[in-house]
Amino acid sequence: MLTGFRCLVVANNDWMLLVDNISLSHGGSEINFAAFQGVHKSLHCLRDLVNDTHLSIKMSKIILYDETDFNGSHKEFVDNISDLGTEIFSDTARSLKVQGQHWVAYTKTNFQGKFKVFGQGDHGSLGDMDQKIRSLRLVQEALKDPEIILYEDVGYKGRSRSIEETVNDLTRAGFDNLVSSHKVKQGVWILCQGKNQTGERLITFKGDEWRNYVDFSWNDKLSSIKALQTSDLEV
Ligand SMILES: [Ca+2]
Incomplete structure (x- = not known):
């Protein structure tokens, strides 16, 4: 979520954020706002763009x-x-x-x-x-509509379960202390060995395919899993 920005100037397919007296160009270098006084292009309220992940990454x-x-x-x-x-x-x-x-x-x-x-x-x-x-x-991955596929066996075999939200106790999903591989379809996930996001942790991102938890001594140890949210301040 972006906050504190006044508006966005779109000029020549480039963009510029105006932050009070400071402006940030596409390339990230600072530009004097006065230099752009003569730019008469489309102005858009940034409120409409606060959830634009692509834009957010550029100015992160x-x-x-x-x-x-x-x-x-x-x-x-x-x-x-x-x-x-x-x-x-x-x-x-x-x-x-x-x-x-x-x-x-x-x-x-x-x-x-x-x-x-x-x-x-x-x-x-x-x-x-x-x-x-x-x-x-x-974190460049979009956090909306998170999804991870958990597998009971290594190599994405055995029973599988699609998870689309934080689960504080995988017992409820019938998957506590069973997972041996996973694929992240969307978002960013924090894996925990304890329930309620406690104990040893790992973080995994969209596109990750971890085929064998034995390789890093995590086989059959996963007990809770959290989807990173835009609103999370510290995790
Ligand atoms: Ca297993």
């Missing part, structure tokens, strides 16, 4: 701060970062701000280790991710 960014409550030095990112060490910001962030889509922060490089998903807004402290973030992934 995350700002990391090396002190809590947005103090200290900071660094801004608009793309995935597989190793924050190269940005001299590994194990450093203590607070952050998100604009646009969600970001997944990982405790290891290359999007590995423990993770936390941060939604749009200000995060003045990072809890168990304090000074532990080593890589960042922008």
Whole structure:
């Protein structure tokens, strides 16, 4: 969900967001609003576009701060970062701000280790991710109409179950501690070994096909599953 934007200028098939005195061009570089005073093209209220995921991805960014409550030095990112060490910001962030889509922060490089998903807004402290973030992934997948197919056996075999919403206890679906493979059809899903989204977790994205849970010691351990929602602030 986008908030705080005034309007959108569409000019020459490009677009520009006007945010109070700041404008962001398609390419992400800042442009002086005054330079566009002469542009007489179609103006649209951004309210109509707040759920436009494509647009949201284009202007998404995350700002990391090396002190809590947005103090200290900071660094801004608009793309995935597989190793924050190269940005001299590994194990450093203590607070952050998100604009646009969600970001997944990982405790290891290359999007590995423990993770936390941060939604749009200000995060003045990072809890168990304090000074532990080593890589960042922008969530580019649409979160609407999520669907994941769970399979009882490895290789997408055995009984299967299509899940389209958060399930706090897979016992109800007859699938507790049974899943051995999955395919994500839509959205972003958080897999948990405990009920009610507790215990060890993994995150999986649209298009993922995990054919054998044995490979990462998750066979027959899945007990709850959450579909990431646009409104989620921290997961
Ligand atoms: Ca199984």
